[in-house]
Amino acid sequence: MIEVRQLSKSFGEVEVLHDINAQFHKGKVNQVIGKSGSGKSVLAKCIVGLLAPTSGEVLYSGESFQQMDKERKKLLRQEIGMLFQSSALFDSLTVLENVMFPLRMFATMSPAEMRERAGSCLKRVRIEGQDQKYPAEISGGMQKRVGIARAIAMQPKYLFVDEPNSGLDPQTSIVIDELIKELTEEFDTTTLVITHDMNSVMGIADHIFFIHSKRLWWQGTRDELLRSDNQELQEFIFAGSLMRQVRQAMGGR
Amino acid sequence: MGLLFHIGRYFMLLGEVFSKPERRSVYWRRTVEEMDLLGVKSLGIVALLSLFMGAVIAIQTKTNIDSPLIPFYVVGFTVRQSTILEFSPTIISLILAGKVGSTIAAEIGSMRVKEQIDALDIMGVNSAGYLILPKIIATAIINPFLIMISMFLSIFGGWLAGVFTGIISSSNYIAGVQWDFDPYIVTYALIKTVVFAVIIATVSGYHGYYTRGGTREVGISSTKAVVYSDVVILIANYLLTQLLLL
Numbered sequence: 001m002i003e004v005r006q007l008s009k010s011f012g013e014v015e016v017l018h019d020i021n022a023q024f025h026k027g028k029v030n031q032v033i034g035k036s037g038s039g040k041s042v043l044a045k046c047i048v049g050l051l052a053p054t055s056g057e058v059l060y061s062g063e064s065f066q067q068m069d070k071e072r073k074k075l076l077r078q079e080i081g082m083l084f085q086s087s088a089l090f091d092s093l094t095v096l097e098n099v100m101f102p103l104r105m106f107a108t109m110s111p112a113e114m115r116e117r118a119g120s121c122l123k124r125v126r127i128e129g130q131d132q133k134y135p136a137e138i139s140g141g142m143q144k145r146v147g148i149a150r151a152i153a154m155q156p157k158y159l160f161v162d163e164p165n166s167g168l169d170p171q172t173s174i175v176i177d178e179l180i181k182e183l184t185e186e187f188d189t190t191t192l193v194i195t196h197d198m199n200s201v202m203g204i205a206d207h208i209f210f211i212h213s214k215r216l217w218w219q220g221t222r223d224e225l226l227r228s229d230n231q232e233l234q235e236f237i238f239a240g241s242l243m244r245q246v247r248q249a250m251g252g253r
Numbered sequence: 254m255g256l257l258f259h260i261g262r263y264f265m266l267l268g269e270v271f272s273k274p275e276r277r278s279v280y281w282r283r284t285v286e287e288m289d290l291l292g293v294k295s296l297g298i299v300a301l302l303s304l305f306m307g308a309v310i311a312i313q314t315k316t317n318i319d320s321p322l323i324p325f326y327v328v329g330f331t332v333r334q335s336t337i338l339e340f341s342p343t344i345i346s347l348i349l350a351g352k353v354g355s356t357i358a359a360e361i362g363s364m365r366v367k368e369q370i371d372a373l374d375i376m377g378v379n380s381a382g383y384l385i386l387p388k389i390i391a392t393a394i395i396n397p398f399l400i401m402i403s404m405f406l407s408i409f410g411g412w413l414a415g416v417f418t419g420i421i422s423s424s425n426y427i428a429g430v431q432w433d434f435d436p437y438i439v440t441y442a443l444i445k446t447v448v449f450a451v452i453i454a455t456v457s458g459y460h461g462y463y464t465r466g467g468t469r470e471v472g473i474s475s476t477k478a479v480v481y482s483d484v485v486i487l488i489a490n491y492l493l494t495q496l497l498l499l
Contacts, residue, residue, distance in 0.1 A: 075377070077376060082372065082375045084368045104276070105275050105376065105377075
């Protein structure tokens with residue numbers, strides 16, 4: 001489990017997050033939603049340690065990230081897998097080398113075992129026959145799947161996914177969402193997905209966190225989300241006609 | 254941001270760069286790759302420049318100091334001294350700062366804007382060490398070889414120009430090259446080369462690593478890497494000359 005306590009983050013005079021308190025549960029897909037620029041990616045970066053919070057702390061299984069020494073942080077990071085919005089695959093490495101990269105850096109395995117593990121991760125995300133291609137030679141959807149394969153190569157306890165569906169067609173988005181859900185259940189990871197894609201929220205979210213006006217404005221399950229009377233949340237989720245129809249079908253206004 | 258800020262951040266980055274590598278074998282493999290990319294692939298330009306520069310120094314010396322009072326060996330002697338003391342270690346390093354420095358800053362800067370450095374950090378990899386240390390070791394090992402090749406080719410270029418234009422005989426040129434030779438000047442040149450190599454890799458690495466923004470900023474970082482590497486090389490050249498030769 002990951003717990004965020006009284007986390008605030010400012011850039012100079014500008015406060016982006018204010019007093020965030022949240023618990024992200026193990027084996028669940030925790031989705032953080034909010035408008036563009038609401039601070040969701042900043043929250044994720046504070047949690048993984050790419051940004052230092054101005055105040056507050058992040059606890060990984062009860063252990064404060066801010067109190068950890070450098071070596072402990074390094075060990076913890078080997079338990080974290082992250083899929084970036086841009087996939088962030090290494091351009092000059094092939095698909096197979098990208099997935100093998102964390103194994104080469106940290107795993108005590110023979111090269112054959114590393115290749116086997118990387119191959120099974122690629123198979124798991126349904127990528128086959130692309131091993132020797134470079135990231136620029138495969139589609140955006142495939143890049144995302146390779147990014148997921150790299151993120152799960154070390155069999156992480158914590159999985160972070162930043163805007164997994166950005167730039168993807170609806171069909172590929174569903175494939176990526178299903179993969180995230182399956183992997184969360186299979187590896188029992190604490191999964192945190194940053195998104196503003198309501199299809200993804202309705203498809204795979206176990207617990208939803210809505211960031212608004214720098215604060216954690218609302219949290220709850222999918223059903224609670226659809227039945228919520230919170231005005232700001234309603235304005236956000238029912239901005240699209242599809243979501244309005246879903247609400248009407250459920251007997252709402 | 255002030256100069257002191259950059260100097261402080263540069264040395265803090267060096268602290269990260271020289272911290273313990275996660276896996277030596279991976280770093281070593283990267284070092285060999287960098288030796289090829291940054292060193293071997295610079296051989297052509299170094300050879301071309303050295304040949305022509307040696308030839309020009311020989312012709313300039315002969316035409317500008319043409320007096321019966323000047324001894325016959327002066328052309329070979331001048332080409333040798335200017336090549337070993339300054340041209341090969343300093344001017345070639347300045348040129349390498351342009352070629353290699355911009356490559357380093359562009360590569361690391363692109364990785365930064367494409368979130369690849371964030372990906373390394375999240376995996377627990379010391380991104381500064383992984384990206385910059387192999388380049389420092391590679392340039393510090395390979396540049397002295399490049400400079401020695403440059404020294405030879407520059408002196409050879411002087412011989413070619415001198416002999417084939419008929420301004421000096423081969424024997425007089427060779428006598429000049431051999432006259433009053435102090436092997437310490439080669440040591441001095443190689444010490445400078447290693448220091449300049451470290452400057453090129455670290456200053457360029459610094460500008461690439463702290464790139465913020467997009468492709469335009471990557472270009473700006475590359476330019477800054479070259480300019481600041483050149484400035485630091487010139488300052489270091491003055492200090493090393495005073496330390497090692499006076």
